[in-house]
Amino acid sequence: MKGYLWAPSAATSVKTAQSNWESMAIDAVGNVIEFWGFKRNQGRVWALLYLRDASLTAAEIEKELELSKGGVSMLIRDLERWGVVLRVRVPGDGSWRYRAETDLLQMARRVIEEREFSFIARIRADLAEARKLAEADARVLPEQVERLRKMEAVAEATEKALGVFLKTSRLDVGGMFERFRA
Amino acid sequence: MKGYLWAPSAATSVKTAQSNWESMAIDAVGNVIEFWGFKRNQGRVWALLYLRDASLTAAEIEKELELSKGGVSMLIRDLERWGVVLRVRVPGDGSWRYRAETDLLQMARRVIEEREFSFIARIRADLAEARKLAEADARVLPEQVERLRKMEAVAEATEKALGVFLKTSRLDVGGMFERFRA
DNA sequence: CATATAGTTCAAGGCGTTTTGAACTGCATG
DNA sequence: CATGCAGTTCAAAACGCCTTGAACTATATG
Known part of the structure; x- marks a missing residue:
């Protein structure tokens, strides 16, 4: 150890x-x-x-x-x-x-970066894939494709919020230096 | 009903x-x-x-x-x-x-507004309260107060991310008008 | 090496949430 | 007003996650 x-x-x-x-x-x-x-x-x-x-x-x-x-x-x-x-x-x-x-924010950042972010990315990919399949299917109305597109907005908003959290947390570097003082 | x-x-x-x-x-x-x-x-x-x-x-x-x-x-x-x-x-x-x-984002927005936001706000209030108590206590070192202050950063970052989600979701008004078309 | 103490592991238990399904309510219809 | 189906309710079951605690391992010390 x-x-x-x-x-x-x-x-x-x-x-x-x-x-x-x-x-x-x-x-x-x-x-x-x-x-x-x-x-x-x-x-x-x-x-x-x-x-x-x-x-x-x-x-x-x-x-x-x-x-x-x-x-x-x-x-x-x-x-x-x-x-x-x-x-x-x-x-x-x-x-x-x-x-x-270090600061707890760093932990949150690290884990969210590697775990949550890719989770949401995967969901977005699924929606994109679904849309592609739908577009290739002649029986699917253009309106439906449009709705698929709108669904992606939910995932996008989520991703954006995560992004802000990550960015914000990165600003807080204070914790990094403390260990040298104590 | x-x-x-x-x-x-x-x-x-x-x-x-x-x-x-x-x-x-x-x-x-x-x-x-x-x-x-x-x-x-x-x-x-x-x-x-x-x-x-x-x-x-x-x-x-x-x-x-x-x-x-x-x-x-x-x-x-x-x-x-x-x-x-x-x-x-x-x-x-x-x-x-x-x-x-309507768009699902609106639902998420509404509920997050009334439920999650106040949840985080409450946590921030608790931290602020804790800091006040600590400041009033002579035995507490200024360094500790400083750390309490830093803890609030976690709550702040969370609040900020929620805020972005809410703002983003508000932009998507498309869903509101659809019901009149169908 | 024997003993004691710290630290780890993991099956079992606990707990909160979600889902099921059967009994029940309400409504429309003949 | 009797019948049947749609919809609701809620206790119990299922489920997933977290914690517990006892057995086990590792490490330090005399």
Whole structure:
């Protein structure tokens, strides 16, 4: 597994009780991220790590967010794969610690780019294909072909919205440099 | 129930077998619409009616799309409520017929406007609230407040994408006038 | 190497949503 | 007003997705 030795271990005393504003923010992030087709708890784990600006152990995450051992393991695996959470080793400690790496928007962008975008592209291709078949069929009225064309507008609008999301998220590069400061 | 008397009853002979291109297009529409959080079959029913440009009975829809009686009833109710399907009565026929009314984009727009938009707005409000609470708390570091602010970017990007979708869909007014031609 | 602790895996369970189908309602017609 | 068909309703089943937890693996430490 990747992960680098000892990132500075948290702000020493991790106060383990969630303040009110913290859980509010954590849940909010979970909700937006769910909107984009990710798991709510993926967003929550990331948000916890990001807000604390500290490296936490799996056990801590488990306790703070009331998740199961196995669940935390899988959630972290996903976040690591997307590059938004980093696994670090702390010297006098047998266990891994995790910290938020980049902005969550980057993860959303990356995944939407490769997964949703091509999903919509596929749909558009299907509609285009259907139209071609219809055009070749003499029994199909020109009006119907026109309607097929209009249907593509739904897919196009969707694609456009995704595009804006991606573009917007790309503007937020702030997160990229933070890791060098801490 | 609403619905108006005898819209011209279909193109006489409704060829009851789906051509290949037709089911392809129907499924494609079902898929995009599902992306926006509607039911796949809501999209499919609308697409069938729209493509045929004819008024079909519930029984016909049931057969064409392989849905259950009860299912068709409920799907149509939804589509009617959203104003994208119209219920019409044909003189020599004891049953209702249904036809596609406006562009599906309008339905998506309407529902997203009232449901998704406020959902995201609520999330943004939560984040703003969390930040306010954090700012009032002396123990919270300014850095953390800054991170809370950054989190709002995720919600903002989402809101922006929805906005674009809404704007785009509003441009397509073509559907509005068609009903007067048929 | 033995032991303890952290982390992973995955079948089973839980949960929310969608679909089915059978009973029911309502309406038109003779 | 009896009959039959169209349409509606809703409890139960089916389905898909997410989470749990117990067994298992890996790793550190004495």
